[in-house]
Each structure stands twice: as structure tokens, then as C-alpha cells.
Amino acid sequence: MNGNDVSSATGSKLSARDSLIQTVGFVPKDPLGWLYCARGFYKLRQYHAVIECVTPALRNDRTKKEAQHLLAFSFLHTSQAEAALGAFFKSVVLGNDTDWQCLVELLLDNPKLKLT
Numbered sequence: 001m002n003g004n005d006v007s008s009a010t011g012s013k014l015s016a017r018d019s020l021i022q023t024v025g026f027v028p029k030d031p032l033g034w035l036y037c038a039r040g041f042y043k044l045r046q047y048h049a050v051i052e053c054v055t056p057a058l059r060n061d062r063t064k065k066e067a068q069h070l071l072a073f074s075f076l077h078t079s080q081a082e083a084a085l086g087a088f089f090k091s092v093v094l095g096n097d098t099d100w101q102c103l104v105e106l107l108l109d110n111p112k113l114k115l116t
Contacts, residue, residue, distance in 0.1 A: 016041060016049035031060035031067075038070050047074040065094045072099060081110050089115055 020027045020037060028034045038053035051074050057067035072087035088103040107113060 016046075016052040019049065028056075031057045031063045035063045035067055035070075038067065042070055042074065045077070047077045050074040051078070065091075065096060068094050069096045069099060072102065076102070076106070081106060082113060085110075085113050085115065 014022065016037065017027050028037055034053050034055070035057040038050045038057065041047075041049035041053060050070055054067040054071045054074075057063035058071070068087060068091040072084055072091045075081075075084035075087050085103070085106050088099050088106060091099040092103060107115075
């Protein structure tokens with residue numbers, strides 16, 4: 001598998017859901033399970049899969065803070081600066097204080113970006 005995406009044996013891109021079914025035989029049933037999958041894909045540098053996996057975790061109060069943090073960095077690693085900016089801002093609002101540095105650096109590196 002390529003480090004940046006989830007690929008099948010034929011080289012076609014798989015969704016994170018399909019990749020999980022193919023490799024482990026099932027998908028998580030709750031937000032915490034999806035968060036753990038997102039962490040795993042993040043460690044594998046499969047950032048598009050992380051973005052897919054954090055969606056259920058963002059809807060749950062117990063998992064929202066860490067999911068938002070992973071989402072922000074995954075947007076940054078996939079060169080989605082505008083999305084990363086919004087995600088880092090939300091992450092800071094949720095209490096991930098260390099994400100302030102990333103937020104400021106993103107704004108300094110991309111002067112055309114603005115928080116609206």
C-alpha cells in the first residue's frame with residue numbers, strides 16, 4: 001500500500017471502510033472504534049482514510065476533541081490549507097491548546113487565508 005492512500009491489490013483506491021473490511025473483516029460500530037481506526041491510518045500516513053474515519057468520532061462528545069485534532073493535521077498533510085485552517089480553529093475551540101501554534105503558522109505561511 002502507498003503511504004498516502006489505501007489501495008487494493010489491483011492498485012485502485014479503496015475507501016477506509018472497504019480497506020477495513022478487506023483487512024480485518026469488519027468496521028467499527030461506534031465513534032470510539034472509528035477514532036482508533038483514524039489513529040491507525042494516521043500512523044500509516046494514510047491521511048485521506050483518517051479524514052473518512054473521523055467523521056463518526058466528530059459527532060460524539062467523548063471523541064470529538066481528538067478527532068478534530070487528527071482532522072486538522074490530516075487536512076494539512078493533504079495540502080488542504082483552507083480546510084486545515086478551519087479545522088485547527090475548531091480544534092483550539094474544543095481545547096486543543098497546542099494547535100494554536102499550527103493555526104498561527106498556517107496563517108503566516110498563507111497570508112491570503114483568513115479566518116471568517
